[in-house]
Amino acid sequence: MPPRRTRPVVNRALAALIEQAGWTHAATAQHVNAVAAESGERIHYDRSAVGHWLTGTVPRPEAVHAAVEAFRRRLDRPDLSPRHLGWPDPAVAPPADDPWRGDPVARLATLGEDDLLNRRTVLTAGTFTLAALSGLAVRRGIPSVPGHASRAGAGDVARLRAATAAFADLDDQYGGGHARAAVAAYLSREVTPLLHRASGRTRPDLFTAAAELSYLAAYMAMDAGANVLAQRYYISTVRLADEAGDLLLRATALRSMAVQAAELGHDGEALALADAAASALGGHGPRRTLAWITGMRAEAHAAAGTRWDALNLLRRTETQLERADSPPETEWLGNYRRESLEHQIGLTLTQLGDHATAARHFTASMEARRPVELRTRVLIGLRAAHACLRAGDPEQAAVTVLGLSDDMRLIASARVHAELRRLRAGWQRHRASPLVAEADTAVSRRDHP
Structure with a gap:
């Protein structure tokens, strides 16, 4: 009242x-x-x-x-x-134009510069908008772009992909808050000039390679807590993929946009984006990537309250992954492994309220992670601990966190720190337990972005 x-x-x-x-x-x-x-x-x-x-x-x-x-x-x-x-428009306003329109290369260049220079118009004054998701179904043909005297070629594509792989390794190990400025600078100052010179048979490959780096920039921004910026990078990824005629990359970006919407609590939008990712491929494509998308649809259906659809989709995900005939190392986009599926099952069961079983799947995923996946291992480990806490086992939650505490100091990830804050808030009433008190003390100095 x-x-x-x-x-x-x-x-x-x-x-x-x-x-x-x-x-x-x-x-x-x-x-x-x-x-x-x-x-x-x-x-x-x-x-x-x-x-x-x-x-x-x-x-x-x-x-x-x-x-x-x-x-x-x-x-x-x-x-x-x-x-x-009843308020005037603020003096500092976010970009109000439609990110799905205009020259995608010019937009990417501006976005990278704004990110690099930490401009408030993109990073904080804007808001993650559900209205921006309305353009996800729009696809346009590849426009004809005249060549320049100095054309971009296959060597440029190879160098761009090598740089993207190196940045992706840094993100996997240390989190999205590390090396983001380098990615933004590379996109705006190295990649977009190449796109302006792209023509002929190399053009689709170059646009796909640029879209892959834009996708990585989006994921890093999301992990760093800059969700407005991440949303814009994801939209740029979809548009660049459309320029290249690359349906697989379009689906990949839409799937990750669904992850972002789900983590922000927009369940309906997450489901629409996950379904749009599946529709982009129409059931065709590498089975490993199809499994990755189907798993996200399962999680989104669970959040939307459609339990049986979620469980059926999980079973389909497992079947698709078992039949995958490509080594995961060849697909860093949608690099879906058994440990990825364990994580997806944990997320889906969390939405369905089965926290004890979710904890077991999160733990299996955490324990199978490779050394380079330090950020992912910590994030999933914290989710395992939170699931244990929700299942009524605060001491197991504490044991899990104590095993991760040394690694947390290396991670620059807003998602990790948000998970840690939620966990610490949840176990305060259990601090009479010596294990919980020890774990809380061990991570207290690391509970900040």
């Missing part, structure tokens, strides 16, 4: 939207905080702040954008702008 008011409501537009949303002042603040957090912006408004907004206070720009997006989602009103909330 809203608190008793001592000052009159000035912002009647905002009051009307709060009433339409069916939110209390506290719920309004919580939704604004949550949307801002998706973009890596930590704000901590409460019901009293909403009361101040109603009496004429205008929040800072990042909160304005977060509030607008929160109401867009709640009311299904993509047209909403700050003026509909």
Whole structure:
């Protein structure tokens, strides 16, 4: 129930939207905080702040954008702008144009520069928008681009792929927060000039190679907690893949966009993206990649509450993976292994509420990870610990975390630290246990991005 008011409501537009949303002042603040957090912006408004907004206070720009997006989602009103909330447009505004339109190469160059220079317009002032996902079904033909005197060739493709593989190894080992500036600089200053010179038979290969690096940049940004930026990179990946006519890479990007939506709690969008990834391939393609996409569909169906569809899709995933005839090392995009499936089963069972079984699958996945996958091993290990805690075994959770504590100091990953914060919040009531207390102390200094 809203608190008793001592000052009159000035912002009647905002009051009307709060009433339409069916939110209390506290719920309004919580939704604004949550949307801002998706973009890596930590704000901590409460019901009293909403009361101040109603009496004429205008929040800072990042909160304005977060509030607008929160109401867009709640009311299904993509047209909403700050003026509909009774506020002027902030002086620092996020890009408002459609990321699915315009020259994809120019957009990638600008995105890389904005990322490299840490521009607020991309990194924090923007919001992860569900409206941007509406363009995922749009596909365009490959335009004809005239060649230049100095053409990009097969050697450029080989060098670009070698650089991408090196950056991917760094990401696997140390997390998305490490070497991101180098990736952004390479994309904007080395790769996009090559794309402008691409022509002839080499052009599709060069656009595919650029899309692979854009995909890696998206994944690294997501892992670092920059979800607005990641969303833009993923969209660039889809568009570059379309330029190359590469359906496999389009499906790969859509599948990872589904992961991002799922981790941010947008279950309906995650399911739509996972289904779009499957539709892009139409049942054709490497079985290993098909299994990777089917597994994500299982997780998304579990989150959407369709239990039997989720379990049936998990069985199909296992069959597809067992029949995969390509070595996983040849497919760093969608490099789906048995340990990847164990992780996917754990995520799906978590959504279905079977935490004890999920913990066993997470643990199996963690233990099978290769040394280069240090970040992934830590992330999945924390998920295993959280599943143990939810299953009523806090001491096993503590044992798992103690086994990971030394590795955590090497990882620069917002996802890892978010998982750690959730775990620590969950086991506070069990700190009478010496093991839990020891584990909490061991990781307390590492619980920050």
